[in-house]
Amino acid sequence: MEPRSVEEVLARAEQAEAEKLRLITVHKDLELEFDLGNLLAIDRNPPTGLRQRNKSELETRLLGLARDNVQLLINQLWQLPTERVEEAVVAKLPEPSLRLPREKPLPKPRPLTRWQQFAQLKGIRPRKKTSLVWDETSKQWRRRWGYQRARDDTKEWLIEVPGGADPNEDQFAKRLQAKKERVAKNELNRLRNIARAHKVQLPSQGGMHPTGYQSRDELGKAMQVAKLSTASVGRFQERLPKEKPPRGPGKKRQFQPNIGDFATEKKNQLELIRVMNSKKPRMDVTKATNKQMREEDREEAAKKRKIAKGGKRKGRPPGPGAKGKGGPPGPGSKRKGGPPGLGGKKGQRQGGKRRK
Amino acid sequence: MAELDRVIKPKTKRTKRFLEKREPKLNENVKNAMLIRGGNANATITQVLRDMYALKKPYSVLYKKKNITRPFEDQTSLEFFSKKSDCSLFMFGSHNKKRPNNLIVGRMYDYHVLDMIELGIEKFVSLKDIKNSKCPEGTKPMLIFAGDAFDVSEDYRRLKSLLTDFFRGPTVPNIRLAGLEYVLHFTALDGKIYFRTYKLLLKKSGCRTPRIELEEMGPSLDLIMRRTYLASDDLYKLSMKLPKALKPKKKKNISHDTFGTTFGRIHMQKQDLSKLQTRKMKGLKKRPTEKLIDNQENGSEKNKRRKID
Numbered sequence: 001m002e003p004r005s006v007e008e009v010l011a012r013a014e015q016a017e018a019e020k021l022r023l024i025t026v027h028k029d030l031e032l033e034f035d036l037g038n039l040l041a042i043d044r045n046p047p048t049g050l051r052q053r054n055k056s057e058l059e060t061r062l063l064g065l066a067r068d069n070v071q072l073l074i075n076q077l078w079q080l081p082t083e084r085v086e087e088a089v090v091a092k093l094p095e096p097s098l099r100l101p102r103e104k105p106l107p108k109p110r111p112l113t114r115w116q117q118f119a120q121l122k123g124i125r126p127r128k129k130t131s132l133v134w135d136e137t138s139k140q141w142r143r144r145w146g147y148q149r150a151r152d153d154t155k156e157w158l159i160e161v162p163g164g165a166d167p168n169e170d171q172f173a174k175r176l177q178a179k180k181e182r183v184a185k186n187e188l189n190r191l192r193n194i195a196r197a198h199k200v201q202l203p204s205q206g207g208m209h210p211t212g213y214q215s216r217d218e219l220g221k222a223m224q225v226a227k228l229s230t231a232s233v234g235r236f237q238e239r240l241p242k243e244k245p246p247r248g249p250g251k252k253r254q255f256q257p258n259i260g261d262f263a264t265e266k267k268n269q270l271e272l273i274r275v276m277n278s279k280k281p282r283m284d285v286t287k288a289t290n291k292q293m294r295e296e297d298r299e300e301a302a303k304k305r306k307i308a309k310g311g312k313r314k315g316r317p318p319g320p321g322a323k324g325k326g327g328p329p330g331p332g333s334k335r336k337g338g339p340p341g342l343g344g345k346k347g348q349r350q351g352g353k354r355r356k
Numbered sequence: 357m358a359e360l361d362r363v364i365k366p367k368t369k370r371t372k373r374f375l376e377k378r379e380p381k382l383n384e385n386v387k388n389a390m391l392i393r394g395g396n397a398n399a400t401i402t403q404v405l406r407d408m409y410a411l412k413k414p415y416s417v418l419y420k421k422k423n424i425t426r427p428f429e430d431q432t433s434l435e436f437f438s439k440k441s442d443c444s445l446f447m448f449g450s451h452n453k454k455r456p457n458n459l460i461v462g463r464m465y466d467y468h469v470l471d472m473i474e475l476g477i478e479k480f481v482s483l484k485d486i487k488n489s490k491c492p493e494g495t496k497p498m499l500i501f502a503g504d505a506f507d508v509s510e511d512y513r514r515l516k517s518l519l520t521d522f523f524r525g526p527t528v529p530n531i532r533l534a535g536l537e538y539v540l541h542f543t544a545l546d547g548k549i550y551f552r553t554y555k556l557l558l559k560k561s562g563c564r565t566p567r568i569e570l571e572e573m574g575p576s577l578d579l580i581m582r583r584t585y586l587a588s589d590d591l592y593k594l595s596m597k598l599p600k601a602l603k604p605k606k607k608k609n610i611s612h613d614t615f616g617t618t619f620g621r622i623h624m625q626k627q628d629l630s631k632l633q634t635r636k637m638k639g640l641k642k643r644p645t646e647k648l649i650d651n652q653e654n655g656s657e658k659n660k661r662r663k664i665d
Contacts (some may be wrong), residue, residue: 017564040498040499040501065543066552066570073498089533103590106382198361
């Protein structure tokens with residue numbers, strides 16, 4: 001054989017390779033973008049080749065374009081690592097890269113239940129239990145809990161009366177009652193856990209749980225409820241020296257019925273007309289005395305302040321007659337309302353409305 | 357665990373499974389599609405919806421009766437259907453004089469309409485009109501979008517995302533190479549979108565990768581875009597949110613170049629370079645006579661240094 005140069009051999013090898021790949025190579029101006037996880041390919045080349053005059057050839061040209069694009073996608077897919085799964089060649093697809101919107105919102109993380117918190121704290125881990133337990137009485141394997149469970153104490157037909165129990169008590173009913181209470185307690189705890197997860201207030205608690213940052217009203221309400229929560233429902237609870245009795249629930253204003261006592265109604269209305277007609281002004285003695293007292297106190301306080309200021313500036317001790325309350329009593333009576341005769345319509349209230 | 361959330365607990369295992377399937381999850385189910393006929397749908401539209409149902413089986417529901425609604429005006433009935441049948445994709449077909457052969461494609465987020473795009477059908481060739489062999493239902497199609505128009509405007513980009521979402525099918529980790537049967541090809545040209553379905557024929561080529569030949573198989577539609585109802589940006593962002601658990605984990609000390617080169621960092625202790633073990637080149641090894649000369653020189657140097665000190 002004639003010795004051939006290295007270049008010729010290499011060139012021939014390249015040609016052979018190109019020939020082999022000729023059937024599957026496609027030339028494109030812009031490379032396609034592949035998303036193999038979705039089996040997606042995006043071709044960004046402008047489709048100028050398709051815009052020819054004759055409409056009838058559009059389909060064939062579309063077919064040609066599609067064939068080229070699919071060939072490129074298939075080339076990419078055949079590059080993926082493959083494995084054999086039950087006589088089929090399977091390619092491992094990567095994660096889809098095109099992000100698409102979700103159909104439902106993200107699941108919210110929920111807080112742990114009371115038991116889960118406790119278990120975490122103590123380091124308790126769930127133990128794997130068998131699902132069936134041997135039941136001696138029925139001599140068969142029964143489930144641990146649920147329908148026809150192994151040790152169901154409500155289903156016993158003979159119960160010995162325990163030593164200290166009342167002989168007339170129904171032991172079967174007692175067991176059924178205990179079971180009902182257990183079920184109710186479980187349900188309550190489940191609902192409490194849900195309420196805690198949703199941060200919803202339980203209707204039974206009524207917003208009373210100590211946070212340390214409670215308002216005056218909340219504290220007052222809590223105190224009232226605490227006072228009522230005694231065996232005698234708050235009747236014998238002591239009160240602080242100046243604490244007022246609590247305003248109980250109920251009507252704060254009493255209204256007379258519309259059609260009631262005709263005689264009293266007539267009397268009241270006549271009295272009203274008489275008062276309106278009379279020329280003399282009426283005086284509410286208690287109100288008058290209170291107003292007077294207030295004015296006097298104000299005057300005295302103003303004078304005191306002036307003297308104190310003056311004293312500070314000139315360095316003089318306060319003058320004679322330090323105006324205490326021991327001065328001569330003002331006109332009119334002070335504490336005990338007016339002369340008992342003129343009580344006024346407001347009745348016999350002691351001292352009237354004393355201002356604070 | 358939303359069934360722990362309910363005040364009324366499910367009493368049977370079947371109900372519990374039903375509710376669990378519908379609740380929001382980290383890795384979501386395959387999206388179901390509902391195909392609805394409007395009050396005035398004609399034969400073309402009905403046939404289009406039937407063909408789409410055939411393409412999307414078993415992840416789709418075809419409503420048999422006509423429903424008189426207008427999706428662009430009132431979305432409540434669509435949302436109600438979506439809630440009842442747990443479908444987040446829909447296609448609504450109608451026909452009137454102003455908008456002949458109208459098809460509204462849309463998707464939902466949290467049972468509320470996210471995006472809706474109205475397409476008009478100009479030409480339609482049905483599955484049964486093309487007398488070729490078809491592929492079995494439930495195969496995952498390949499999708500190809502051709503034309504630069506799909507990147508130019510926001511409407512077209514959303515349309516691309518919507519069509520991918522609609523026809524994509526379940527996300528699988530592996531795929532049988534012989535099972536790649538058909539391809540949906542969308543070309544955007546001069547304001548029209550050509551939707552063609554081709555069946556794949558694998559022919560022998562010289563090497564491992566086969567040569568592709570295509571055969572027109574399924575429904576082919578010429579579409580033009582009419583109205584759109586796109587979700588606001590923040591709603592769209594909310595729907596695209598990835599949960600933290602699914603985000604790709606960052607590996608420390610590995611970085612990637614723009615050219616695709618991966619760089620790694622190694623942290624080492626300080627090395628004493630004089631004690632470094634290098635390759636032994638026997639030719640460069642010092643001969644015993646040279647060693648002697650060197651020693652003498654070193655000795656005189658040391659004397660010199662001492663004198664200076």
